[in-house]
Each structure stands twice: as C-alpha cells, then as structure tokens.
Amino acid sequence: MWTWFHKLASPPHFYSLSATMIPWFAIPGIGLVAYGTYAGLFLAPADYQQGDAFRIIYVHVPAAYLSMMTYMVMAISAGIGLIWRIKLSHAVSAGAAPLGAWFTFLALITGSIWGRPMWGTWWEWGDPRLTSQLLMLFIYFGYMALRAAIDDPAKADKASGILAMVGAVNIPIIHFSVEWWSSLHQGATLVREGGPAMPVEMLYPLLANILGFTFIFGALLLGRVRTEVLFRERRKRWVRNLVFPEGGDA
C-alpha cells in the first residue's frame, strides 16, 4: 500500500513525475486567473460603498489566503520530513518558503494600497490582519535566514523544520492575539453562516482567482522543488545520466 508513497519520495521518480504534472497545474491556473481577473475588473459591478476600489480584493484575498496556506504546506512537509526522514519533503519546505514570503508581501502591499482610499492612510496599526501579515512575513524571513545560516543542508533541513513547526503552533496564537487587540478590518465576508455576503457576479471571479492562484502556486512549487532536488542530488548518478545521456564523463 505504501509503495506509491515511497516511489513518490524517491527524487528521480519525483523529477520525472513533476515534469508531467506542472502543466496540469499551470494551465488551469493561468486560465482561472485570466477569467477571474477579467471578470473582476470589467464584469463585476462596482461596490455600492467602496466603488471601484474594492476590485483589489481579486489580488489581495488570494494572496492573503495563500500566505497562510503556504505556511501550512511548509510546516506539514517539514513535519513529515522530520518524522519519517524523507528528504524530498524537506525540499518541499525549502521551496515553499520564498513563495510564501512573496504571497505575504503581495498581500501586505495590496492591503496597504487598499487602505489608502478606505482608511485614508497607507498603514494602519489598528488593523489586526495587516499587522499579523507583517509578523507572518518576519516569520518567513526568520525561517529563510536560519536555513541560509546553516552550511550543512541536512542540518539546515532539520533545524528549520523545527522552527516551522514551532511557528505552526504560534501562528494561530499570534493571529488571534493581534485580532483581539483591536479591530478595524472588515469582517469575514466569504466564510460565514448563511453564505457569503457578496453578489455572485463579484463572488465567482474571486473564487476563480483563489483557485487559480492556488493552481499557479502548485506549479511554481513543483518547479522550485524540481530545481531544489536537482541541486541536492547533483552528485548522484541519475542526475549525471540526465545531463550526459551518452554516459560520457564531465
């Protein structure tokens, strides 16, 4: 039953499998984002209160959602790597961290731009989600800095894996303590009782973008893990055979 799992965890197999999988993520992702962005910018009606300014939601919400999801991916794969000692899942963590930092950065920038017309200021410390996103960015930076500071890759994997798991315990606490601290951000409109508080013409493009961003994230992650695996296994025979198919020496 576990053979498929072991097979997936073997770097050469993953390398060839990911090559076929990337288009399966990239093509629907680009299609969904193209639809979502067009429909969001041109077809969806303007908000009765915020006017056209609300349209930044089509970038902001997917980025903010992925900044959290990427951390989940990172922490879970780090946990799998620590518990079952699978090198590939450490490579997944290593590949996910910069993506997560970029999504967090994107969410912060779009949140700040959105805040300018809504609150009349680029940055509002009273807004808990903006603040917790900023802390999230620092957590990603810490993770990447720890990884970069340790020379031995196996040691870097394990140490940063522990940090990722400690962060996973702390992030909900940080999120809610910043939330309780004070609140200015608009309430959740997507996930709440009685369905989303949004007309469907606005909602569908947003859902399409969230799904599309997720697919693109999958494609980018696979690409990053591919190069990471190739780099880590650079002294192995299968990589040499890949680079020099004729069997010649370097």
Next chain:
Amino acid sequence: MTGDSSNMPDIWTAFTGVIRRDVLLAWKRPGDVLNPLFFFAMVSTLFPLAIGPSPEQLQFSGPGVVWVAALLATLLSLNSLFLSDHEDGSLDQLILSPQPLPLLALGKSIAHWLTTGLPLVFVSPVIAVTFQMPSKTISIMMLTLAFGTVSLSLLGSIGAALTVGLHRGTALLSLLILPLAMPILIFGARTVSLSAADDAVTAGIYFLAAYCMLALTLAPFATAAALRISNE
C-alpha cells in the same frame, strides 16, 4: 531508583542539578546577571529622552516601554543560554546523559529565568515609578512580567538551541524569536495599560498564564530536539 547497579542520579537530582549549576555559574559571574538589568534600565531611559518628559505622555507610554525593554533585555541574555556550554563541551555531556533531554532543557530555562527574568521583575518597579505608574498598576505589571518572562525564557530557549554554534547567531535569534513573542508583548503591555485605566485585567493575566503553561509543556521538547540537531 530500584537498586539498579549503576550509580546514576535519579531524574529529580539531575533536574535540580542543572538548575543549581547554572544559578551558581551566574552567581560567580555577576556581570552576566547585571548586564541585562542595566540594558533594561538603559532602554527605558531612552524613551523619556526621545519622546519628551511630559508626565501625561510618560504615563501613557510607560507600560509599553517597560514591556519592550523587558523583551529586549531577555532576548539579549538568551544568546548566551547555551553558548558557554557549547564551547566547553558540557552541552555534549547534557545531550549524551541518560536523563531525558527535555527535562534538562526545562532546567536550563528555569535557571535562565531565575537569573534574568526574576531580577527583571524586581527591578521593574523602579522604572515604573519614574513613568508615574500608580502603585496598584505596578503590582499588576510585576505579575504580567513574571508570567511573560517565564514564557520568554522557554520560547527563547528554542531559538537559542537552534542558533547555538552559528556565526551570526545573535541577530538571527532576534529574528526568529521576536515575531513569535508578539502575543506575550501585546497581552503584557495591554494588560498593564488597562490596569492604569482602571479597567478589567483578569482576561489578560489569564491569557499570559495560559501561554506560560503551554510554553512550559511544549517548549522543552522543541528545545531538546533543536539541541540534538545543532550539536550533531
């Protein structure tokens, strides 16, 4: 012990032994204990000089200033938590010892709190008085600092264990621990502010106490795992 042939000390002896050793070491090198306290006082002095001496402003910013200074002082001292043990090889002995490493890591954290957190709690009223803090608020502040510094010692020990032996350890430790320490800072400083405004403080104190319990139960395991990785 049930008459085992080995003369291995039991768990409790090992645990208290780690604490006693570190407290004794700190006693012999009082600079290690005093430096964070001086740093704490210095940082607190910076704010009235930078913001201005008006009593209303100081009263308003006092809780935040004391808490930020306490956080930074604790962080400063955390860097050396495992450093000398790493350099003279006693960390290897701790890891190799048959006693459970999480328990020994807990002992190290408790010793760290006894030599930095606890003195900080007792020095803080002096700072608080200069910020015109009322006496009722001072006792609340000491309580929040007591819970908060225990949590910081435990949380920080994870970071110290991860960065021990790295060249750029100090800056890295701050980068790793500061974002994770935000809930402690938020609830610590806000609870003191609320107390100064004659508002209810129990919720904040309960939160800090709960965080402290969580850190006491989980952090030693993470620290032990990190020590094993850093020292392999």
